[in-house]
Each structure stands twice: as structure tokens, then as C-alpha cells.
Amino acid sequence: MKVRVGYGLGTRTPTLDGARFGALVDALEDLRFDSLWLSERISGPCPDPMVGLAFAAARSTKLKLGTSVQVLPGRNPFLLAKEWASLDRLSGGRTLPAFGLGVADPKEQAAFGVERKARAALFDDALPKVRRLWLGEEVDGVRVEPLPVQSPPEVWLGGIAPSELRRVGRLGDGWLPSFCTPADVEAGIPAIEAVAAAHDRAMDPEHWGALLPYLPTPQALPDVLAAAVAARRPDLEDPAEIVSAGLDAVVATIGRFVAAGASKFVLVPVIEPESWSEHLTEVAAAVRPLEN
Template sequence: MPVSPSSRVPELGLVLPPAAHPDQLWPAVETADRSGFGSVWVTDRTIANTPWLEAHTLLGALAARTTRVRVGTSVLSVARRNPVLTAHALATADHLSGGRLVAGIGLGGLEPAEYEIAGVPMARRAALTDEYIGLMRRLWREESVDHEGAGFRCSGIGLAPRPAAPVPLWIGGNSPGAYARAGRLGDGWLSVFAGPDRFRTGWARVLDHAEAAGRDPGSLTPAAYVFAAIATEPGRAEAVLEPALRSLFGGGLDQYGTACLYGTPDRWVDTIGRFGEAGARHVNVLLFSTGLARDVETVAMSVIPRLGQPAQAPSRL
């Protein structure tokens, strides 16, 4: 049944799986761009027990292959990267997309070796993230930047082209530190490992931190990031999502199911509606699939129209 009109219907975003083959990837992206999806996102890992595409490279390709949807990172671990090079890469993606970039930023840390190969102690990642957020914003805004911080120094650095408008920074995570960082520094909050109930609680904490920092809580965007699978027959989505969760996180639906979006289109519509009731304005789904292009089309034609967002018939390549 459709989402109640009294609820604010979240916009649906597609988070691309770690390493989809181009034969599936680009038809799925084209479907998302031409249908009612609002955004398409890339993930960020270097060391994993499964193939994983590099985030900046894929983001640039995504910016060039789309014309309508926002494109973004969900989420980028900036603390393990040179902040000037990161700001340059993101500004380039924003330029290629015509100003459609949203940068999701988080600490990462599922694999500590990712920080080890960058020469960055895990214990410093929070402080570096805070510092780099401010520095990147300056690099996107100012002609020449001098910076002398605890984690990075530079002098006379200017990037061009710079974004024509501020790039929204959505802070990812479900921890006290993430709530505080989103409230103090973010343009939005991107939850992870949270179902609707936990989302509601986390969002309230983000707003508390925003108010404590003297910011307007209404200026922040609430968004949920969930792991997902879809099928028209009961049980099939669970069969896809269960092994994916165990491979990535060491636990299955018994542990993470309440923070996932899976099942038939009916179940998707119901769960998305509950996120909307909890305050989410966006629900971004990392879609695990045995046929990505097919499943994105299923979402476009069987879920999005029931959310009050019209879908256009996707073309086939």
C-alpha cells in the first residue's frame, strides 16, 4: 500500500555495490538517472575481502555518465588521504557533474590496515577528519589557502576550478562522535547500521549538537544509509543479502536485519515509509544483487511510483 500522505516521503538514492561489472553497472546507473532516484553514490574501501572499485575514480566516471541525479560518496574516509588532493578530486567531480556533488564523509575503520597503509594512526582519525573538513571548505572557497593545523600544513594553495556553490558535506556514522561532528560541522547526517527507531534517536542527538553549537538545526539534512536487496518473490532477497552481510561485516540478518531494507517491493515501501516517519528525508540503499540492472529497474518501476515519485520507463542498453 502507498505511504501515507501525512508522512514526508524520503527521496531514494542508489549506492552502487563495491565492484559491479560494467555490463551491469552502467545500465543500472542509466536507469537510476532516468527514473525517480534522486542520487547515486559510491563507497570507499581499499582493503577488503571482496573486489572494490576506487572511490574517486568511480565518482568521476559516475559524474560524467549521469545528467540529472546528484552524485556522492557514501562515505569517504578523508583522514587517510591528503586533504588537498581529496579536495581537488571532489571539486573535479563536482565540475564534471555540473554542481551535483554531495560529499558523504566518515571515519571508516572497518579495516585498520587502510589507515596503516596511509601512515595515519587510527587514534587520530577523528581529529584529522574535523581538521580536513574545514580545510577542504576553504580550498573550495578561497583563491589561496594557508593552513597550519595539528595534522596538516600548506601554504599558498589554490584549486581551480572551484565549486560554484558550496558542496554539501553529510557526516556518516552512528556513534556519539558522529552525532557531534554532524551537528557541529555537517550539512547533513548519514546514518548507518540504523533502522527507523535508531534513526529517530540518532537524529535527535544530531539536532541537540547543532543547537549547542549555535547552528540552525533546520539547515541540516537527515539521511539514512542502509544495506538492501529486492526480489518479487519472498525469500529471494534474503538469500542475496545474508551472505553479503556476513562477508563484509561478519554477521547476518539476525544481527543487522533491522538496519537493512530487503524483501519484496511491498516491504520496501513500508520500511521507507517508516524511515520517513522517523525524520529521514533521504534513504540511500546499497543494493546487493545477482543482477544489478534488473533490480534497479524493479525499484524504479515497482517501488518509487508508490512513494509518490513518478518513475520513467528506463531504456535498455
């Protein structure tokens, strides 16, 4: 098992200034973080993921570039395949596309032009088309060029609901859930593998991951964030099961996830630091010994 640690901005971190976002990318590259992941939220302060990843690709040579996650229902699969193929080509094959249904916000769902009940069917129709286009196949009389360096890029999916686990087993190359616990991962892996086997597929054992939100120091979770965790996971009594407080807690949390079977992690700060370079140096010193 190869443990790798990447970094994400989530939907609440407003690093939109070019200089600050550039400093983040430069620090991740210099400190040899595995990857950068950008989330999608139309009404959030985070940068658009494709724009942000293109910016990051131009400033780096080794940093992998992922979405956590990008909304698929409502997007034109041909244009999406073209965008990712172009980014993969220009970055030298460093892309990690991850797709989802979108947030549980009726207004944002409407902004994508799809009804809530139609999202799953649209997702299941679009993803196979995107993959075929990446492989150079003709879909509805159209081919995408240039083809990506990866043939094709591996697609990661999120979610922990039973329907989402089944979708990962049917369509995903990897699993990257958020707002999850080690127990969720330990239960989810065999569930996904069973569905994959039923569809004559096999999941790569290296492709189990998790997004891990954290606070930079041991402190109480701000009320607004505690409320957000409670809304997403009302079944959990303690928000600390989702959000680690301090880097020692982050290291311990990663260890529990590794024991549950995961090996790819995306750290997501819930509070933006004053200096990305200084903070990420501290984070790298804490998590680098975990990688192998």
C-alpha cells in the same frame, strides 16, 4: 519534507565492467533516481568512488553523485578539495560528498597512513580546510581553482555512535548513517541538533537520510551477510531490522524511516542482479510513489 530515493553499490557489489556499470548509470538516469552513491573500500570489489563518479558524471545530466562514504583521514585536503571542485564543476553542480573515518579494519587504516587513534583529529582538521578551499579562501598559501559550482558543496557525514553524532552536529551539513534502524534515526536527530545549536549551527531538516541495504526478493539473508550485520550491530536480534527482504519490505522500511524524521534514502543491493535495467525498473515502480 521531500522524500528522495537514490541508489548505491555498497562495498560488496563488484560492478567493475564498464558496460555493466554504464548500464547501471544509464538506468538510474533514465528511471529518474535521485542519486548514485559509491562507497570506499580498498580491499573490496567496488570501484573507487571518485573514478566511478567521474564515469557516471560523463554518462548523465541529472543524476546526483555522492560517496557513502569516502575516507577523509590520511587524504591531502588540498588535493581532495581540487578533486571534488573539479567533479562538481564538470558535472554542473551535482556532487554530494560524504566523508567518514573509514572502516574498522586495522590493515585498511594503515593503508591510509594514519593511526586509529589519530583519525578523528585528522578528520576535524581536514574538513574545515576543504570547505574553505571550496569557498575560494587561501589555506596555508594555497587556493584551489576552479571553484565548485556549489558554494560550497554540502557535506554529509555518517555514523551512529555518540562521538559520530557529535561530529555531525559540529561539522556536517547532513547525516547519512548505515546499519541503522528507524529508532536510531529518531534518537539521533535531536542529539545532532542539540550539538549543532551548541555550536551556533542549524541543521537543514531536509538533510536526514539513511543507507538501506535490501534483498531483491523475500528470502533469508545469506549467512555471510547475516554475520556481517551481527558484527556491526550485535545489539540487534534480527538482521531484518537492517536488511529488507523484498521490495514490499523496502517500501515499508522507508515509511518507518520517514516517520522517524528521515527523507533521503540510498538503497543498497546486497545481491547484484543479472540485469540492472530490469531490476531497477522494478525498484523504481515500487519506490517512486513514495517521493513527493
